[in-house]
Amino acid sequence: MLKEYIILIVLSIVLLAGCQCKSQTTGEIMECTIFPTGVYSQTYLVKIFADGKFEITFGEVDANVNSIKFLKKNEYKCITLNQADLNLLRDLQKQILSLNSFEKANVKKGGWEIILNTGEKKFNFYYGEMTDTPFGKIVDKILQITPLKINIHSWS
Numbered sequence: 001m002l003k004e005y006i007i008l009i010v011l012s013i014v015l016l017a018g019c020q021c022k023s024q025t026t027g028e029i030m031e032c033t034i035f036p037t038g039v040y041s042q043t044y045l046v047k048i049f050a051d052g053k054f055e056i057t058f059g060e061v062d063a064n065v066n067s068i069k070f071l072k073k074n075e076y077k078c079i080t081l082n083q084a085d086l087n088l089l090r091d092l093q094k095q096i097l098s099l100n101s102f103e104k105a106n107v108k109k110g111g112w113e114i115i116l117n118t119g120e121k122k123f124n125f126y127y128g129e130m131t132d133t134p135f136g137k138i139v140d141k142i143l144q145i146t147p148l149k150i151n152i153h154s155w156s
Helices: 002-018 083-097 134-145
Strands: 028-036 043-049 053-061 070-080 112-118 121-126
Touching: 028 083, 028 134, 083 112, 083 121, 083 134, 112 134
Parallel strands: none
Antiparallel strands: 028 043, 028 112, 043 053, 053 070, 112 121
């Protein structure tokens, strides 16, 4: 009887943990799209929510990267961030929101583009640019904490 009770508890915990990111999450605070210039089959979409949920999807999108629609999802992962990581992302978000919107001026072949949407502002830049700014720091933090490795490889 005790053995069956323990098995039931363990199964309940496993099922609840597995459903953690499946429930409807609200309060998206940030969305970051990372993709190679002109290539839509290797797009990463990161969504961060006010409650600490961190979702990442990898796959192929249509050519409209401003409104992400996945044609094929290769991988999806979801975690709950620890409070320190969430606080750091929120601090960087505040710094970014104090700036004006901008978009990159030139197309850089062979680079990885970043589109960061937060607080009704959109920022578009290349990976590796602005490394010492809140933009570069937020991308670095996303790369550090993601449960799905983002493969930003060179195209040489």
